Amino acid sequence: MIDNVDVTSYTHRNKVPDLFSKLPRVPTVRRCLAVLGSAVLIAWVLTWCDLFAQNAEPGDISRLTAVHLKATGWWPTKGDRSRNDYVGAAACTKCHASQAALFQRTAMARAATRAVGADSLRENPHLTFQIGSYRYQIDNSAGSNVLKVSARGSSLSTDLLWAFGAGRIGQTYVYKKKDHYYESHLTFYTVPQALDVTPGHPHTEPLSLEEGAGRRISIEETRRCFGCHTTASTTKNGFEPQTMFLGVSCEACHGPGADHVAATQSGMDELVISSIVNPARLTPAESVDFCGACHRTWQDVVSDGPTRIGTLNVRFAPYRLENSQCWKKGNARINCVTCHDPHRPLSLDPASYDSRCLQCHLAAGANKSDDHPGTACPVGIQLCVTCHMPKFRNSAMHTTFTDHWIRIAPPGAPLPD
Numbered sequence: 001m002i003d004n005v006d007v008t009s010y011t012h013r014n015k016v017p018d019l020f021s022k023l024p025r026v027p028t029v030r031r032c033l034a035v036l037g038s039a040v041l042i043a044w045v046l047t048w049c050d051l052f053a054q055n056a057e058p059g060d061i062s063r064l065t066a067v068h069l070k071a072t073g074w075w076p077t078k079g080d081r082s083r084n085d086y087v088g089a090a091a092c093t094k095c096h097a098s099q100a101a102l103f104q105r106t107a108m109a110r111a112a113t114r115a116v117g118a119d120s121l122r123e124n125p126h127l128t129f130q131i132g133s134y135r136y137q138i139d140n141s142a143g144s145n146v147l148k149v150s151a152r153g154s155s156l157s158t159d160l161l162w163a164f165g166a167g168r169i170g171q172t173y174v175y176k177k178k179d180h181y182y183e184s185h186l187t188f189y190t191v192p193q194a195l196d197v198t199p200g201h202p203h204t205e206p207l208s209l210e211e212g213a214g215r216r217i218s219i220e221e222t223r224r225c226f227g228c229h230t231t232a233s234t235t236k237n238g239f240e241p242q243t244m245f246l247g248v249s250c251e252a253c254h255g256p257g258a259d260h261v262a263a264t265q266s267g268m269d270e271l272v273i274s275s276i277v278n279p280a281r282l283t284p285a286e287s288v289d290f291c292g293a294c295h296r297t298w299q300d301v302v303s304d305g306p307t308r309i310g311t312l313n314v315r316f317a318p319y320r321l322e323n324s325q326c327w328k329k330g331n332a333r334i335n336c337v338t339c340h341d342p343h344r345p346l347s348l349d350p351a352s353y354d355s356r357c358l359q360c361h362l363a364a365g366a367n368k369s370d371d372h373p374g375t376a377c378p379v380g381i382q383l384c385v386t387c388h389m390p391k392f393r394n395s396a397m398h399t400t401f402t403d404h405w406i407r408i409a410p411p412g413a414p415l416p417d
């Protein structure tokens, strides 16, 4: 679903003019670019533009996920390892009880399930929807979930195979016909508890039953879709959904763990540590890019032309966060794990984030100090995120997103993009 945004709205258009318009307002860079034609040079210049845009130190800038994936070593969504290199979360649980304790309750761990057993379909055994003369039914019976689309006296039925999304927003279904994968035209949205059109799909009456049922996704897109919502679905660069682990599991982030588990038997402490990825060692920009492998890096968004989707880019936390003054100024760097423990469910208590802000910002009345580079708030002393990280409503998706562009946000002021 996150992918639809670009697939249907802006990726396929010519990217280059967009890059121009999104460059920082540095006249020499713009003039320079007008002269340079080749993609290689543009890429090189963009790297330097990052330095302006993010005000980062050299070497610690956001990169395209595609660039991280080409480098040696592990990176989330990389699919080059063999299935035998993975052991599954149950194996990790034995030795890492504190990380594993609440993990199964996180949305990431539940980011994809089989359609059989998916909350939305189990709790709603008979769903219907209508678009013009197209009538939709999803019926849950005898261990299968059948999507039926009817119009003008004919109909098409298909078995839904997977449900994507833990359900904060909703669940979108994926099915297969012949050798092709499809994303369902309808998504079950949690807030209205009803079906509606999947983000990125047209709201107009479909042209055929096939199109009405869903959007055919290429094998590359299918891989990416599963790459972000499941673990080890692509192994040795081949798409193998039969043997994958559903959801974002330990090894989706830490990399395959078989060598690590074997190393624990060896008695060699160094090998135990070096055989598994610990993202705590990444630099701040790498760390945000790491989460951005699925949440999209600042550079991924910029290269796709964020203004094309306007305020919809509020969905991409890394892009928003790295535009914040909290990220830009001096050495102060704030990454995703400053506020989110990926091993625990998302905290919905705004007070729980105060201590994170006050790691850097002075409490009201305190004097500026080196370890607190951020100024104090003249207005509030608690519940910082309620004013500085406002929620943004997306009515087509029946949800809100939290704006990670931390800033003074007067109520009603337009969202920067």
Ligand code: HEC
Residues within 6 Å of the ligand: 087, 088, 089, 091, 092, 093, 094, 095, 096, 250, 251, 254, 256, 257, 258, 260, 261, 264, 272, 273, 274, 276, 277, 278
């Ligand atoms: C047989 C016990 C055992 C199993 C199973 C195990 N680990 Fe570990 N793991 C350890 C030990 C021991 C260490 C080193 C000491 C420590 O940090 O706890 C470690 C360290 C780590 C670290 C930190 C490495 C570092 O650089 O500091 C990570 C991350 C990790 N394990 C992840 C995993 C994951 C993911 C799995 C499942 C694929 C897993 N472990 C399975 C015992 C185990």
Ligand code: HEC
Residues within 6 Å of the ligand: 076, 077, 106, 107, 108, 110, 111, 112, 164, 165, 166, 167, 168, 169, 227, 228, 229, 248, 252, 253, 290, 291, 292, 293, 294, 295, 336, 337, 340, 341, 342, 345, 346
């Ligand atoms: C392998 C892909 C992947 C990586 C890597 C990843 N995420 Fe996620 N994340 C997802 C997906 C998919 C969802 C949506 C889960 C859902 O609701 O179905 C998600 C959802 C979330 C949520 C929302 C949880 C909720 O309850 O709604 C948070 C917070 C989050 N991720 C934080 C992180 C952080 C922090 C990192 C980096 C340490 C990270 N993610 C790395 C794929 C990933």
Ligand code: HEC
Residues within 6 Å of the ligand: 001, 002, 003, 107, 164, 165, 166, 167, 168, 169, 170, 171, 172, 173, 174, 183, 217, 221, 224, 225, 226, 228, 229, 293, 294, 295, 296, 315, 316
């Ligand atoms: C680049 C990684 C990526 C790809 C590719 C991707 N997703 Fe996601 N998806 C995410 C992340 C991260 C989130 C959570 C943040 C958000 O909602 O934007 C998410 C959220 C969702 C949600 C909402 C989850 C909830 O709990 O409400 C659904 C549904 C979903 N994706 C379906 C899909 C489907 C279907 C595909 C493929 C056709 C797909 N996604 C492709 C990363 C991805």
Ligand code: HEC
Residues within 6 Å of the ligand: 089, 092, 093, 096, 099, 100, 103, 108, 248, 249, 250, 251, 252, 253, 254, 278, 279, 280, 281, 337, 342, 343
């Ligand atoms: C969404 C990505 C993600 C997933 C999924 C994930 N982790 Fe982690 N893990 C991280 C990050 C990021 C860190 C570093 C946290 C930090 O910087 O404090 C980490 C750190 C760790 C550490 C080292 C702790 C330390 O003190 O250094 C262990 C052990 C670990 N994870 C085990 C697990 C296990 C077991 C699972 C599955 C139950 C798991 N992780 C799932 C991202 C993830």
Ligand code: HEC
Residues within 6 Å of the ligand: 325, 326, 327, 329, 330, 332, 333, 334, 338, 353, 356, 357, 358, 359, 360, 361, 373, 374, 375, 376, 384, 385, 388, 389, 406, 407, 408
């Ligand atoms: C890693 C350190 C760090 C963290 C954590 C941090 N900030 Fe900041 N923040 C800064 C720095 C540095 C600045 C720029 C100097 C200043 O204005 O204080 C800044 C600027 C700001 C500004 C002014 C922005 C503007 O456009 O003028 C606001 C508002 C703000 N932070 C709120 C917060 C809130 C709320 C949190 C917690 C959700 C937070 N910050 C977390 C370091 C941080």
Ligand code: HEC
Residues within 6 Å of the ligand: 288, 291, 292, 295, 317, 318, 319, 321, 334, 335, 336, 337, 338, 339, 340, 346, 347, 348, 349, 350, 353, 356, 385, 389, 400, 401, 402, 403, 404
């Ligand atoms: C300064 C604290 C802070 C940082 C840093 C931070 N988040 Fe969040 N995040 C929040 C808050 C607050 C919420 C809203 C929680 C709620 O719904 O009550 C949130 C919610 C989310 C959600 C759920 C969807 C939404 O928009 O509400 C996702 C996904 C997410 N964060 C991903 C990330 C990723 C990825 C990063 C790193 C780029 C990150 N966050 C960094 C504070 C933070």
Ligand code: HEC
Residues within 6 Å of the ligand: 354, 357, 358, 361, 374, 375, 376, 377, 378, 379, 380, 381, 382, 383, 384, 385, 386, 387, 388, 408
């Ligand atoms: C009730 C809403 C509200 C709450 C809660 C709140 N703030 Fe603010 N904050 C504001 C407003 C409004 C401004 C702009 C004040 C102005 O420009 O005179 C501001 C300004 C700031 C600034 C910029 C100060 C400067 O000198 O430029 C920072 C930093 C900041 N807040 C951080 C925080 C932190 C940290 C917390 C939590 C401890 C917090 N805020 C809680 C509304 C709030």
